[in-house]
Amino acid sequence: MSTLIDILLLSLMGITALAAVRMKSLFGAVMLTGIFSLLSALWFLILDAVDVSFTEAAVGAGISTVLMLGTLSLTKSEEKTSNHSQIIPLFVVFVTGGVLIYGTLDMPDFADPLAPIHTHVAPHYIEKSGAEIGVPNIVTSVLASYRGFDTLGEVTVIFTAGVGVLLLLGIGRRREDGDE
Amino acid sequence: MTHHFILRVITKLLIPLILLFALYVQFHGDFGPGGGFQAGVIIAAALVLYALVFGLNTASAVIKEWVLLVLIPLGVLIYAGVGVASLLLGGNYLDYNVLAHDPVHGQHLGILLVELGVGMTVAAVLTTIFFAFAGRGHRDANGNLLPHSALSDEIRNRKDGQP
Amino acid sequence: MNWVTHYNYWIVILLMMLGFYTIIARGNLVKKIIGLNIFQTSVFVLFISMGKIPGGVAPILRDDPTTIYSNPLPHVLILTAIVVGVATTALGLALVVRINEAYGTIEEDEIHEQDRFF
Known part of the structure; x- marks a missing residue:
């Protein structure tokens, strides 16, 4: 049961992050980052890190969102479409991700007390x-x-x-x- | 005053509670979850909320900018000062055991003072950062916040005056 | 080795790579900072999930000597890192504001375009 909640919460974080990355409206992306932070605060709470959890809730969902909105009000709130090729960045990202996943194969199991x-x-x-x-x-x-x-x-x-x-x-x- | 009436009333109700909670988190951090970092962030959040709802001019009347500018280094100085005090009392730097008659009391006192310093700096830095962002372009040449009427004048002048 | 014991690391890596991609592939400076934030939060998640012990409770001492506590060390590291993170994010955003004042844009391409004339 708790594994199910963990996976659900982590998947929600993944979806929120993906939406924040893809969104062209910077206002929407900033709000999604706030939600992302709130979800990560929940996840910290489940992992017994109470101190970390409410710092993250106050900072991530509160202050840093407000600061980003302040920046948007001073600059622009729409992202322009870039016409650069996405192949090189995607290649770099996939290679780095692959290497990192290879690295985790040696990591101890999640919540292994030893x-x-x-x-x-x-x-x-x-x-x-x-x-x-x-x-x-x-x-x-x-x-x-x-x-x-x-x-x-x-x-x-x-x-x-x-x-x-x-x-x-x-x-x-x-x-x-x-x-x- | 007619705009966001509900928001204003609720904010007025909430802010004392938020500040009280922040003080609880600050001074009860030894026993429950909490400490200087969290308390500082919560105090800053309360001030930011106040500034968002009532405007920057009202907020900077509540807490003057020079107070914030004094609090930022004061927190760091309190922290470092506790270290110097423990040096002078014959211990190592930041060794709280020598601060009181027995080690556990010394540790208690040391942690309390250090967390106070942390809370001060964090609250003041975050509030100042918000004030700096929110006040950008809304100040006259001496760095004072403009009232709203003068603000629109200045924007008009800057638009006219620039090529 | 099965997926149940490592899914948290893999989702962390997915989040990290999302943030990394945003930093290197997007030209908008605010978007880059959002990417940096996602990357940063994923590192927090990695650290905190390593501190978990099954059946553990929050590391606040209780009278019962048989209590199992989760590891407090990652909590300490990440607690300070979060607050430092927001301070550095604010610094980055301040730079974005100044760049916008100097160039009138926050798109990397347009900034490079303008720099070419100097």
Whole structure:
């Protein structure tokens, strides 16, 4: 039963992504990307990643959709038909996809409890974090304490991206007069 | 005020709840799902919703742009400052054990402060980005937002003035 | 080796390739960013699906010592990656807005066409 739900959800994601890629109206494509994000948030919820799930729901379906719509309002909302040959891109995509699928043949089974990812560092976090950190949410204790350096780096990346957008679009500063 | 009447009323009802939920997610993140990243995103979503429904001018009266511009680096500084504080107290960088009288309390305090910093930066960056997108082309030469009447004038002038 | 144990990877790869195709084959800059977003989300799906354990629960400690938890490590990595992802998407969109202001178009072909005259 749960496999059925998984497959249904993943197929819906595939269909939404395909429709978003094929759609000529950028407005429609952006809305489909929002739906795609919401579906992936559901899938994360099924896989027990509650923290990730509601971040994705707020970011993917909320903020990034709004930002894309903001961009469309400043630019154009219709995509022009390209008259380039699609053969080379399709060839590249199929070859890459084929190689990746060949790569997955060596991957551990889906939800295999003995997969290498579950045997190395994670047991330490699950068994010891209660005593060492004293915080029930393991994700929080790994995020903020065990891997505090990582998170500091991520916050710096967000800071830098924010500064970059401000430099490009400007807020509360003099705009250069006379666009060239 | 007659446009989108239902939208305005519902938004007014929802925004305090969204902000309350964001604070819950921020400070209860140690015990349930949540933390700085999620809380920051939710606060930003609430402000974006407000700006979408009531307009950018109203929203930037609620939260001034300079406040956002202060909050962005402040969050990073709080995070890095916790690391420096633990250095000064004799531990390693970002080692929260030394922050309080016993390690578990120190960890609690450290995580709380670090998540606060994360939440601040994330909320401020995302809100600022939205303001930057929404305000693009709607500002005068000093970077102040134009009222709507002046906006249409400026658009007309720019269209006339350009070849 | 049968399809039931690997279908999640294959759908992830399908999504990745859809995103990849959009990035390399479409000339519209906003469409490229949509492709980038799809690619990015498919990587998130790959990571999170590797952390699943059958019968596991969300990694929030309970009193019952026999509880099985799903792996928290991919959750941490992806949680930060999502927020960083939206920040970088915003940076890309800001670049698109500036390109549109400078060239008056967001189609790659027309931008190259204009560049040829300089």
